[in-house]
Amino acid sequence: MTEQVILGIDIGGTNTKLGLVDRNGRALSSMSISTHATEDVSFFSSYLQVAIQKLQEDVVVPFTLCGTGIGAPNANFHSGCIEQAPNLYWGDVVPIADIVSNITGVPTWITNDANAAAIGEMKFGVARGLKSFVVLTLGTGLGSGIVIDGELIYGHDGFAGEVGHVTLRQGGRSHTTGRLGSAETYISATGLERTAFELLGQNHAASKLRTKSMVQADAHYLYKLARKGDEIALRAFNITGELLAEVIADSLALLDIEAVILFGGLANAKGLLLDPMHMKLQELLSAEEYQQLRVLISDMKGDNSAILGAAALAWQVLSATETGALTPE
Amino acid sequence: MTEQVILGIDIGGTNTKLGLVDRNGRALSSMSISTHATEDVSFFSSYLQVAIQKLQEDVVVPFTLCGTGIGAPNANFHSGCIEQAPNLYWGDVVPIADIVSNITGVPTWITNDANAAAIGEMKFGVARGLKSFVVLTLGTGLGSGIVIDGELIYGHDGFAGEVGHVTLRQGGRSHTTGRLGSAETYISATGLERTAFELLGQNHAASKLRTKSMVQADAHYLYKLARKGDEIALRAFNITGELLAEVIADSLALLDIEAVILFGGLANAKGLLLDPMHMKLQELLSAEEYQQLRVLISDMKGDNSAILGAAALAWQVLSATETGALTPE
Numbered sequence: 094m095t096e097q098v099i100l101g102i103d104i105g106g107t108n109t110k111l112g113l114v115d116r117n118g119r120a121l122s123s124m125s126i127s128t129h130a131t132e133d134v135s136f137f138s139s140y141l142q143v144a145i146q147k148l149q150e151d152v153v154v155p156f157t158l159c160g161t162g163i164g165a166p167n168a169n170f171h172s173g174c175i176e177q178a179p180n181l182y183w184g185d186v187v188p189i190a191d192i193v194s195n196i197t198g199v200p201t202w203i204t205n206d207a208n209a210a211a212i213g214e215m216k217f218g219v220a221r222g223l224k225s226f227v228v229l230t231l232g233t234g235l236g237s238g239i240v241i242d243g244e245l246i247y248g249h250d251g252f253a254g255e256v257g258h259v260t261l262r263q264g265g266r267s268h269t270t271g272r273l274g275s276a277e278t279y280i281s282a283t284g285l286e287r288t289a290f291e292l293l294g295q296n297h298a299a300s301k302l303r304t305k306s307m308v309q310a311d312a313h314y315l316y317k318l319a320r321k322g323d324e325i326a327l328r329a330f331n332i333t334g335e336l337l338a339e340v341i342a343d344s345l346a347l348l349d350i351e352a353v354i355l356f357g358g359l360a361n362a363k364g365l366l367l368d369p370m371h372m373k374l375q376e377l378l379s380a381e382e383y384q385q386l387r388v389l390i391s392d393m394k395g396d397n398s399a400i401l402g403a404a405a406l407a408w409q410v411l412s413a414t415e416t417g418a419l420t421p422e
Numbered sequence: 423m424t425e426q427v428i429l430g431i432d433i434g435g436t437n438t439k440l441g442l443v444d445r446n447g448r449a450l451s452s453m454s455i456s457t458h459a460t461e462d463v464s465f466f467s468s469y470l471q472v473a474i475q476k477l478q479e480d481v482v483v484p485f486t487l488c489g490t491g492i493g494a495p496n497a498n499f500h501s502g503c504i505e506q507a508p509n510l511y512w513g514d515v516v517p518i519a520d521i522v523s524n525i526t527g528v529p530t531w532i533t534n535d536a537n538a539a540a541i542g543e544m545k546f547g548v549a550r551g552l553k554s555f556v557v558l559t560l561g562t563g564l565g566s567g568i569v570i571d572g573e574l575i576y577g578h579d580g581f582a583g584e585v586g587h588v589t590l591r592q593g594g595r596s597h598t599t600g601r602l603g604s605a606e607t608y609i610s611a612t613g614l615e616r617t618a619f620e621l622l623g624q625n626h627a628a629s630k631l632r633t634k635s636m637v638q639a640d641a642h643y644l645y646k647l648a649r650k651g652d653e654i655a656l657r658a659f660n661i662t663g664e665l666l667a668e669v670i671a672d673s674l675a676l677l678d679i680e681a682v683i684l685f686g687g688l689a690n691a692k693g694l695l696l697d698p699m700h701m702k703l704q705e706l707l708s709a710e711e712y713q714q715l716r717v718l719i720s721d722m723k724g725d726n727s728a729i730l731g732a733a734a735l736a737w738q739v740l741s742a743t744e745t746g747a748l749t750p751e
Contacts (some may be wrong), residue, residue, distance in 0.1 A: 100659040225578045248678020258675040349577020
């Protein structure tokens with residue numbers, strides 16, 4: 094009997110990762126190509142075609158490709174299109190599911206990266222067995238995937254989970270969307286940097302950060318500074334952790350979830366971010382609420398996590414189809 | 423053939439309304455009794471037993487009672503209990519579903535009033551045909567019922583939809599929960615009153631409100647003042663409408679709903695509340711988002727709306743059972 098596999102593709106603004114993933118979340122082969130975000134999408138699709146060919150040749154066991162799952166910015170599950178993605182210049186509406194299906198000959202499902210992460214955590218990660226949770230993706234931006242009663246919420250237009258666009262501070266920081274004070278401008282790698290530079294103005298403490306430009310001082314640099322005890326960097330993590338707790342408390346009030354899962358680069362800051370987050374959560378929640386809520390850190394490590402998330406989407410749709418709950422479009 | 427009916431019960435802090443409702447949302451008979459909130463629950467149950475008897479005698483056509491639906495504060499769908507309701511003094515956990523089932527001999531389902539309103543709107547009201555929406559109940563407090571893909575979200579502990587407990591203004595107004603700045607302290611009849619009295623301090627404009635105590639000046643009085651052009655009262659409605667828009671914009675970002683339905687006393691303030699709300703929504707949302715989002719006012723008028731909502735809950739569970747999707751507990 095041949096092994097059934099899914100092609101998982103994670104399209105980022107710079108690189109696209111892809112891999113063949115089995116039912117147990119094991120990547121049989123994987124690779125990375127340039128997204129060619131600023132060129133015509135035909136460049137991307139021809140590079141992708143070559144890469145998919147190579148991926149399949151790399152697998153030594155007999156297998157059947159059953160479908161493709163894609164995680165991409167502004168990807169709409171319902172339409173199969175990437176719509177108005179701010180970091181891709183392929184056009185306003187790109188029918189990426191059709192493009193990829195034409196290459197592979199198998200059905201393709203797409204969703205945004207945060208939703209793919211949520212499904213990945215549910216099928217292969219720390220959310221196994223959980224029925225209602227929110228995955229917060231703490232990367233360059235802030236995203237979320239919401240799972241209720243075991244089902245990911247796609248929303249009416251396919252864009253549910255935009256917790257990054259929720260207003261956290263009225264009249265606060267500006268954002269490319271034009272909104273003011275949205276959560277993403279505070280709780281993200283970029284938000285951490287903005288907080289640190291605000292603090293340079295507000296607080297006179299000595300800091301190595303004073304010799305760096307904003308472009309030089311990324312979140313990873315701030316992490317290293319904070320670990321060495323730099324007061325400004327530490328305070329920036331503190332503030333970010335406390336703001337994260339606010340978003341978690343509001344999500345709990347609205348959705349009555351059993352767990353929050355933190356995913357992405359900033360989640361690796363561990364105690365620097367999590368200690369102030371827990372302190373603030375205890376302040377915002379009742380003792381019972383705090384005790385019941387589980388805050389988990391994604392254990393999907395390394396480059397394959399995004400591929401696994403994308404593949405999990407397709408596995409989920411296929412499982413639902415097998416049980417008759419959903420017919421693929 | 424006898425008519426199938428549901429007993430719908432809406433338990434409030436002061437009065438309890440009950441009625442027999444058919445599949446089309448028609449109340450065949452209805453009445454109201456005192457909730458006896460400060461006495462032992464056995465008082466309430468014996469009064470309820472008499473009332474249910476009388477309700478059934480009032481119906482002139484032959485009928486079969488198929489079940490009971492209850493809307494009540496802090497009612498937990500999963501457990502069938504009222505848990506820590508702040509305005510009922512029947513004990514911490516009251517097994518109200520069991521109490522009522524013992525009276526009627528038919529299955530009973532319960533949920534909180536905002537969730538009952540959401541199901542009522544979906545089955546009998548303005549939300550017919552909608553798949554994803556939020557009902558905001560603008561009463562003494564602020565509640566919400568969230569429907570995604572045609573299903574009400576109950577949450578892990580049965581308490582989803584507590585939009586009133588979401589933080590709207592950090593460090594803002596105090597609340598019995600101990601939280602600061604929660605949405606309920608601004609967007610509700612009580613919130614409107616608090617805003618008006620804050621304005622009396624901040625704004626020197628002449629106002630009839632200056633001769634009234636906070637206890638005298640309820641939301642209905644403020645409505646009458648505003649209609650007569652009182653500057654303070656008008657401004658209070660303006661602010662409340664703008665804050666309502668903030669909650670709606672955040673709900674849209676998070677849940678990607680197609681509609682928001684406003685329910686409850688404050689929703690009847692119409693333009694006084696809705697005009698500033700729409701102005702602010704246009705500021706907060708993109709043109710496309712604003713155009714797509716429908717803000718609807720509940721058309722469930724009169725005393726029966728809460729009964730219909732409670733009955734709709736039971737009708738929904740029974741329909742799901744008939745189609746095999748859900749087995750009653």
